[in-house]
Amino acid sequence: MAESSDKPEETAETTETVPSVAVITDEERELAGKALLQFESGKYDAALNTISRLEETRPSDHKVLHNRAVVEFHKSNCTKTDEFRQRLQTVCSQISIKVNDLDGLEDVDNGVLYYNQAVVRFHTRQFQEAANILEKLFQFIEPLEETLARKICMVLIDLYLLTYQAEKALHMVSYFDKMLFDPPSAGKSKEGAQDKDKEKDKAPESGASLAATKETTVETVSPNEEFRPLLHQYKARCCLLAKSIKACKREIKAVINTQGMTSTTIFLKANFEYLRHNYRKAVKLLSSIPDAPRMIELGEWIPVMFYNNLGCIHFYMKKYNLGAFYFKKAMQENDNRAQQLPKREPGQVLSGRPLHTLATNKHYELLYNAGVQLLHAGRPLAAFDCLIESVQVYHSNPRLWLRIAECCIAANQETPEEESKGIPSKKQMSSQGVVGSGFHRKLVVMSPSQKGSKFTPNGQSSAIPVANLEFASICLKNAAMLLPEESAAKDAGSTGHAGTGVQLGSHALDSGDMFDGSLPGDSGCVAAPPAFPLKPLEAASLRCSVLACSAYVSLGLGDNVTALHHAQTLLTQPSLSGSLKFLGHLYAAEALISLDQVSEAIQHLNPDNVSDVSVSIPGTVDTATEKGKGSDEGEERESQAVHSQYYPHSLQSAKSTLMFNLASAHCLRSEFEKAKKCLHQAASLIPANEIPPQAIMLGVYLELQSGNTKLALQIIKKKQLIPMMKGSDSNAPLPTSNTPPTPLIRTKQKPRK
Template sequence: MLYFLATNIEYLKGNFKESVKILTSIPNECLVYNECGESSTVMFYNDMGVLHQAMGKPNLACHYFQSALKEDLKYTKNDSDKDSSELFTVGGSKHHELVYNLGIALLHAGKPNQAFDCLIVAVRRYHRNSRLWMRLAECCIMVHKQSNESDFDIQQKQKEMVVEVLGSNEKQKIVLTTNLSKDKKYITDSQSYAVPVPSLEFALLCLRNASLLIPSDTASPPVPLFLIPGVTPPAPPPSPSLSPSSPLSLDGIQTLRNSILVASAYVALCLGDYILALEYSKDLLDQPKMSGVHKLLAHLYAAEALVLLDRISEAIEYLNPEHVKDLSFHLPGDGDKASQESLIKTSPPPKWFPNILASAHAVMQYNIAVAKTIRGQLDQAASLLKQVWQNRGSACKVPAHMIMLVIYIELQLGHTDIARNLIRQYSFQHRISG
C-alpha cells in the first residue's frame, strides 16, 4: 500500500515518470488477490494505464487497462467457481471502472467505435454521470469525422482537384472534382435516436442527457423557507454523480457545460437542424466564461447556421476575426488556480487544429469569402482570398478549399485564362498539357 500511495502522490504532482518508477518497483510477490476481494495486480495495471494516459500515450494506456480487465475477470471467475464466498468480497470486481478507463483511452487513441462499445457498458452503471454521456457523444462525433486536419492539407487536395483531363491541346477539357471534402454524408432514414449505436442521432440524445445531468455549480442545495408542522418535506432528488471519474471544480463544471453546448451545435448542424444549432451557439456565447477554442467554434457554427438559413449579413458579423483573441483551452481569469493546475498536470496533451491563431483567423476570413460569394459579391470575395493568401506566414495553414473557391470565382467572372493557370499551378503538371 505504501508503494501505491507514493505513486499517487507523484502522479498528483505531475511527476509521471517517477510515479511509474515507483510502481514498477513493487515486488511481484506483493501483487496478489487478498482475502478482502481486492487485487493488487488489477490496481497495478490500472495505475499504469492512468499514468500513460496522463503522459499522452493512450495506446499504451489501452494495453494496461486491457490487462487489468483480464486480471479482474480471472479473479471474479475464480470467486464464482467457489461454492461460497465471504460477504465482504461480493462486489469486489472493478469491471465497470476499468471499462470506463479503457473507453476514455480508446477515445484519445482515435478509436471511437471501440471506445463507444466500452463506454456504453460503463453508462449502464454510471448513468448519472454527465461527463460520461458527453464522452459517448464524442465517440459518435469522431465516427462521423475523425479530424479536420486533412481539410488543410493543400498538397494532398491538389492531387484530388482534377478528376479527368479530356482531349489535348486547344480542345482539352478539364474535369474538376465536385467536392474536395471527404466528410461522411448524412443519410436521412428511419434510425431511432434511442438505438445505442455511434450515430449522430444517438449523439444528440447523449448530449441532452449530459446537459440535464450537469452537476450544480452552487455550494449546497436550496433549503425550504417554510416547513409545515407534522408534514415531512419531500426528499430532494439524488444529485448527479461523476463517479467513477474525478470530481469537478466550478470552472470544470463551466467547461463541461460549454463542451456540451458546442458539441450540440455541431451535431445539430450535421443533422440539418440549423435553428437548433444557432440556439446552442448563441447559448454558448452567452456563458460567463469560455475558452478561446470554444469561442471560435461558437462563432463558426453560428455563422454556418445563419448562412444555411439565408441570413448572410448576420453570419458575416459572427465571422469577424476580432471576436477570437486566442486559442486557449482554459477559462479566462484566475478561477480555481489549484484545480486548473492539477487538471493540466494530470490530463493528456490536448490535440487541436488549427493550432495557431493566424490559421483560425484565416478560416474565419475564408468563410466570409464564401458568404460574399453566395451573395454575389465576387470581387470582394476574390480580394479577401488574395489578402489571406498573401498575408499567411510559413506556419499558417489555410483551408485547401480556398483554391477551389478562387477558381470558381474566376470562372464566374469570366476569367477563364486565370482559372486555367490556377488549375495548372495547383494540380499535377503532367496531367494537363501546355
C-alpha cells in the first residue's frame, strides 16, 4: 500500500540539519547526498559503505542509524522484518520517542520514523495501531516533505477502507485530492517527488510497504496527473464500501477512462454489479480477468480472488453447493501459491518473506466463507469443521460463534427418518398391525420412540469442539459476551442493514491477521472480522438471534429454567423481528409446560401474540424495495434462503402452529373441548396437506378421550382432520390409558444473523 523506499532519502536529507548534534559539514552533506543516489540506483552495498563513513563522524546521530536500518532492509529484499522492526525500536528509544504517544513533533524529520513504524504495523495487520500513529502524524502534515505527506494520506485511506470506515476514507480522499490538484501553497520542496510519486502509485495495488517498492523507471508524466487514476480508484472503493451506487458508477467510469480494463478495474466493476444484484454480469466480468502472476512482486493472488468472488456471487444466487465448490478451488489455489513463498526463518516470526507478502495468505478467510456456504447448503458438519478452524483467528467475531452454534443445532436436528421413529408421518398413519382379538383388539399406528441421546458421553468435556448441543451452548455464551451491553446498544440508535459474513473483493482480512478487531471508540460498532463491523442496530438484532438459539439449545438439553429465561429476555428486546417474537413465545411456552406451569404457557400460545413472521427489524426499510439502490438485499435473501421446512412460511401458518400447541396445552389440563376447538381452528387456517402428523395424532387422542372410537379410526384411515368437523357420538368405552399426547414438536430454529 505505501512504500517507503524514500525513507533513506528522507533521513539522508534530514541529517544535514540536525540541531541537537554537531553542525553538519559540507563533507558530511556530500556523503549524505551520495548515499541517497546510491540507494535510489539500487547499489545498497555502496550506500552502506557511504553511511559507514558518515557514522565515523556522527556515531550517535539517530538519523544515520535509521538510514542504515532502511538500506539493510532493502538489501535483504525486505525479508528481515523482525530485525528491521527491532532496529526501528532501538532508534526510537535512543531519542526517547514513544510511537504510540505522539503529542508533538519536535523535529519534522522524525516524521519518517513514525511513518516507517506505521507501515510495518500495516503489513503485520495491526491496522488500528497503524491508523493511530498516522492519525497523530497527520496533525503535523503541513511542515512535512510533500512526498511523505502524500504517502501518509494514501496509507490512511487504505487503513480506513480495510477497517470499513467509509466516511473517514472519503474525507481523507477529499484532502488528498486537494493536496494533489489544488495545493494551498507551492512552497514545499518538490525534489525527488517524481520518483516517489511513481512508487506511491504502485503502493495501493501492490500492498508493498516502506522498503518494499523501489521503482527505478522514470516517466515523463506529471507526478500529480500520474496520481489521478489512483485517486479515482480510492473514490470508487469508498463508494462501494458506502454502497453509493450512483457515485460509484461515475468513479468506475473515470477509472476505466484513465486506466483501461486492468485487473483492478475489472474487480471494481464486478463488485459494482454485485451490489446492483446483476450477478450474471458480475460473473461475466470476473471471467474476463487476465491471470497476471504478480504474487511475489505485488502480493496479489488473482486466481484466489477470482474463485472467492465467484463463491460469494453464487451464494446470493442461492447456488450454495456450486459456491462451496468455488471456495474449495480458491483454497486449493491459495495453498498452491502459499507453497511458492519462501519459508520463514527459524525462530523468527516475520523474517524470511518479503514484507508485502506476510499477510497474503487467505486461508482462514476462505474457510470462513466456505463454512457459511456449507451451512446454507445443508451440510452442517462440513461447515462446522471449516468454522471451528477459522475461529482460531477470528475469535472476536460474535457472528462467527453464532454460526458455529447453528452448525451444532443443524447437526442435531432429527431427519425425517429419525422423526418417524417417534411420530409417524402422514404416509405412516396407516395401521402398523393389530394386537389382540375381540373386545381387546387394538390397532397399532406407530412404533415406540427410539430417539437416541444427543448428550455428551460421560467423562468428556463439553468444551471439546464437537457438533453437539453442549458445545453450541458454549459458543452462544461467547457470542453474547462479545456483544455490547443492551443499554449501550439502545443509546447508539444507529440504523442500517446487517453486513454479511461473506463479501466480494480483495480487501478483507486474511489469515495473516494480527488485527485485534478493535474499532474507534466513538464508532459504536462491533468488530466482526473478516466481515463488516456490526452497527448498533445490527448488534441488537444479532443479540436477539443469540437469545433465540440459546433458548432452543437449552430446551434440547433439558434445562427448562434457563430456556425460559432466554425466551423471556428475547421477548423484552426492543429490536425484535416478528419471526423471533414468534419463536420466543413458542420456546417460552414449551419451557413453562415442562415446568408444569401450563396456565402461563397458554398465555404465550395466544395467536394474537404474533402479528407477523418477517425477519426484518421494525423501523428498517424493506430491502426488497431498495433493489438497485445500493441496499444489501443479500441479507434478506440469506434469511429467506435458510428457512427450514419446519419454519412457518406465513402468518397464518405461524398462528396455526401456536394453536396446535395450545390444543396440546389444553389437553394437559383435561380441557378436551377447548382442545378440539383450537385444533379445528388451527386446521382451518392452513391447507389440509400442511397439517402436521402430530396434529392428526392429537385429533385421534381427543376423539378417543371423547369415546368416538369410530371417528378416531376414520381420522387414521383418511390421514386428515376433516371427519372431526362432522362430529360423532359413539358409545365405545374410553381408552384405559389417560396419558396425554406428547406436545407438538417446537419449531426448529433457523440459522439467522
